[in-house]
Amino acid sequence: MTGWLAVAGLGPGAEALITPEVTEALATADDLVGYAPYVDRIAQRDGLRRHASDNRVELERAQFALELATAGRRVVLVSSGDPGVFAMAAAVFEALEAGPAAWRDLDIRVLPGVTAMLAAAARAGAPLGHDFCVLNLSDNLKPWSLIETRLRLAVEADFAIALYNPRSKARPEGFARALTLLQDLCRDERPVIFARAVSTGEESLRVLPLQDARPELADMRTLVIVGSSQTRLIERPAGPLVYTPRSATVSVEAP
Known part of the structure; x- marks a missing residue:
C-alpha cells in the first residue's frame, strides 16, 4: 500500500467550518496525528489510529507523520484553522528538507482550512x-x-x-x-x-x-x-x- 500525508486544517472550531476535502481525507486515513485538543475534535472510528502529542513538539510530530507515511500508512496531520498559517505545514516542510531523501517521494498534500x-x-x-x-x-x-x-x-x-x-x-x-x-x-x-x-x-x-x-x-x-x-x-x-x-x-x- 502506498502511503500519503495530508496536512489538514480543521478550521476555527465549528464542525460546519471543516471543508469537505478535509472530511474526505479523515474518512480514509489510517492514522490521525496532532496536538491533543485538535485530535480530540475528530470522532473515533474503527481502523483509525490516533496519535496525540503536546503543543511544543511540532517538528517531532511532523517527523513522526512522515515516518508513518513512508511505512505505507495514510496519515492526516491536523492543525486548527489553516495548516499553512502559523501551523503544521511549515513544520512538515522543515522536517522534509532536513530528513531522509525517501521522504521527498511521498504524496504530501496541504488541505486548507478557515483561519481564526x-x-x-x-x-x-x-x-x-x-x-x-x-x-x-x-x-x-x-x-x-x-x-x-x-x-x-x-x-x-x-x-x-x-x-x-x-x-x-x-x-x-x-x-x-x-x-x-x-x-x-x-x-x-x-x-x-x-x-x-x-x-x-x-x-x-x-x-x-x-x-x-x-x-x-x-x-x-x-x-x-x-x-x-x-x-x-x-x-x-x-x-x-x-x-x-x-x-x-x-x-x-x-x-
Missing part, C-alpha cells in the same frame, strides 16, 4: 476589506525586537493588522508591550476587535477603540484585529459592524 483570522473578521464585518497583514505575537521562535519592528512597519504602511497568539499565561507581558506600542503610534480612534473562540460555544466578540484596549481582554484563544486609519465602525442595535473600505483615500509616504 477569517472567522473573526466575518463575525465582525469586513475589517480586512483592504490591505492587511498578519503577525504572530509569540516570541518562542523569533526575538521580540523583530516583532516590534514588524508592528512599527505595519502601522507605517497603514495596514489593518491581525494578531495571533497575543497573550499566553507564561508571557503575558508581550501583548501589553505590543498594545502600548500600537497606542503610542496610532493616536486616532481606530477600532480593535477581540474575537475569542469564534464558532464555538465559548465565542465572544468585543469592539472598542484602540486607546481603550487592555491586555487582559486577550488570551491564546483570542484573535485580535487592529484596524487601519481607514477602518470604519457602523453602529446598529444588533451590535457594531467593522469594515475597511475597498479604496484607500490617503497615501503613505515611503521611508
Whole structure:
C-alpha cells in the first residue's frame, strides 16, 4: 500500500467550518496525528489510529507523520484553522528538507482550512476589506525586537493588522508591550476587535477603540484585529459592524 500525508486544517472550531476535502481525507486515513485538543475534535472510528502529542513538539510530530507515511500508512496531520498559517505545514516542510531523501517521494498534500483570522473578521464585518497583514505575537521562535519592528512597519504602511497568539499565561507581558506600542503610534480612534473562540460555544466578540484596549481582554484563544486609519465602525442595535473600505483615500509616504 502506498502511503500519503495530508496536512489538514480543521478550521476555527465549528464542525460546519471543516471543508469537505478535509472530511474526505479523515474518512480514509489510517492514522490521525496532532496536538491533543485538535485530535480530540475528530470522532473515533474503527481502523483509525490516533496519535496525540503536546503543543511544543511540532517538528517531532511532523517527523513522526512522515515516518508513518513512508511505512505505507495514510496519515492526516491536523492543525486548527489553516495548516499553512502559523501551523503544521511549515513544520512538515522543515522536517522534509532536513530528513531522509525517501521522504521527498511521498504524496504530501496541504488541505486548507478557515483561519481564526477569517472567522473573526466575518463575525465582525469586513475589517480586512483592504490591505492587511498578519503577525504572530509569540516570541518562542523569533526575538521580540523583530516583532516590534514588524508592528512599527505595519502601522507605517497603514495596514489593518491581525494578531495571533497575543497573550499566553507564561508571557503575558508581550501583548501589553505590543498594545502600548500600537497606542503610542496610532493616536486616532481606530477600532480593535477581540474575537475569542469564534464558532464555538465559548465565542465572544468585543469592539472598542484602540486607546481603550487592555491586555487582559486577550488570551491564546483570542484573535485580535487592529484596524487601519481607514477602518470604519457602523453602529446598529444588533451590535457594531467593522469594515475597511475597498479604496484607500490617503497615501503613505515611503521611508
